[in-house]
Amino acid sequence: MSVLNTWGEYIPLFPNDERATFGSEYVGFCKKNNEGYNMGGCYMYAYDPTGKIVDCDPNHLDERIIYIGTAGSSEHRGICSRTLDFTGTIMRGFKQKNPYENGIYFRALFGEENKRHLYVTYFPMGYGKKIKIPAHNKEKELLDEYKECYGSLPKIDGRLPQATIAREHARCLTPKELEEHIEHCIKLLSKESSVKFNYVL
Numbered sequence: 001m002s003v004l005n006t007w008g009e010y011i012p013l014f015p016n017d018e019r020a021t022f023g024s025e026y027v028g029f030c031k032k033n034n035e036g037y038n039m040g041g042c043y044m045y046a047y048d049p050t051g052k053i054v055d056c057d058p059n060h061l062d063e064r065i066i067y068i069g070t071a072g073s074s075e076h077r078g079i080c081s082r083t084l085d086f087t088g089t090i091m092r093g094f095k096q097k098n099p100y101e102n103g104i105y106f107r108a109l110f111g112e113e114n115k116r117h118l119y120v121t122y123f124p125m126g127y128g129k130k131i132k133i134p135a136h137n138k139e140k141e142l143l144d145e146y147k148e149c150y151g152s153l154p155k156i157d158g159r160l161p162q163a164t165i166a167r168e169h170a171r172c173l174t175p176k177e178l179e180e181h182i183e184h185c186i187k188l189l190s191k192e193s194s195v196k197f198n199y200v201l
Contacts, residue, residue, distance in 0.1 A: 004124055007058035010046060013118040019087050022080050031080050033127040038078025041125035042070045042138050045086070045102075045156070047110060049117045058121040060142045066155040067102050068146065070139035072132030079122055090115050093171060105156040108167065 008028040013020055024031045032038055044060060045067040046053050053064055060068060067086075071079045082100075089096045089103025090112055096103070106118075123138065125131050147153060173181060 004126055006123070007044075008122050008124070010054045010056065010058060010119040010121045012054075012116070013045070013083065013087055013120055014115045017116050019091065022083060027080060027122060029122065029124045031078065035127070036075045037073045037127035038071075038075070038081060039122075039124050039127060040071055040073030040131035040135050041079050042068065042123040042135060042142065043079050043082065044068050044121050044123075044142075046119045046121070047114075047117055047155075048119060049114075051117075053119055060146055061149050063150075065146070066106070067157055068139060068142050068154055069102075070135045072135055073125075073127045073129070079124065083120055087115075090118075102156045107171075109155060 011020070011026065011028075020026055022031075029039055044058065044065050046062065046064040047066045048064045053062075056062070059065075069079075069082055071077060071082045085096075085098070085100045086103045086106075089100040090106055093099065093104065093107055093112070106115075110117075125135050125138070143153060143157070170178060170181065
C-alpha cells in the first residue's frame with residue numbers, strides 16, 4: 001500500500017477499455033479508514049497513447065499530464081470518488097448524473113474512444129476534515145508550478161468554452177431531440193436581436 005504524501009504508480013483508468021474497479025488494492029491505498037472517512041489528497045490524470053508512462057515516476061511537469069486535482073476527506077467523498085465521477089462522465093457525457101466538466105472536456109478534446117490511454121496517479125494525504133486545506137494547498141503548488149513551466153493549466157483543467165459544451169450536449173440528444181434543438185437554434189438566429197450567437201451547430 002502507498003505511503004502518505006508520496007505519489008503512487010500510474011494506473012490505467014480503463015484497462016482493456018473497461019473502467020477499473022478502483023478498489024483499495026488497485027489504487028494502492030485504503031480508500032476508507034475505520035472511521036468511514038475516504039482518503040483525501042491530490043491526483044493527476046495523464047494521457048499517453050504509448051502506455052509507457054506506467055514505467056515512469058510521476059511528475060506534475062510531465063507533458064502528458066492533462067489534469068491535476070484534489071479532494072478533501074469525508075464519509076462520502078475522497079480522491080477515488082473524483083475519479084469515478086470523471087470516468088463516468090467520459091463514458092456517458094451529459095447523460096451522466098451530475099457530469100464532471102473535466103470529463104466533458106476530455107470527450108471533446110480526445111474522444112470517448114480514446115479513454116484507454118488515460119492513467120491516474122494519486123498523492124494520498126490522509127483521512128478526516130483536517131485534510132482539506134493541506135490538499136488544496138498542495139494542488140495549488142502543483143498547478144502554479146505547471147503554469148509557470150508551460151504558461152497555462154493542464155489541457156482539461158479550467159473552464160470549458162461554451163461552444164464545446166453545446167457540441168457535447170448535442171452528442172447526447174436523440175435524433176428527434178437534436179432536430180428540435182436545431183429548429184430552436186434557427187429560430188433564435190432568425191430573430192433580430194442585439195445578441196450574437198457564435199457557436200457552430
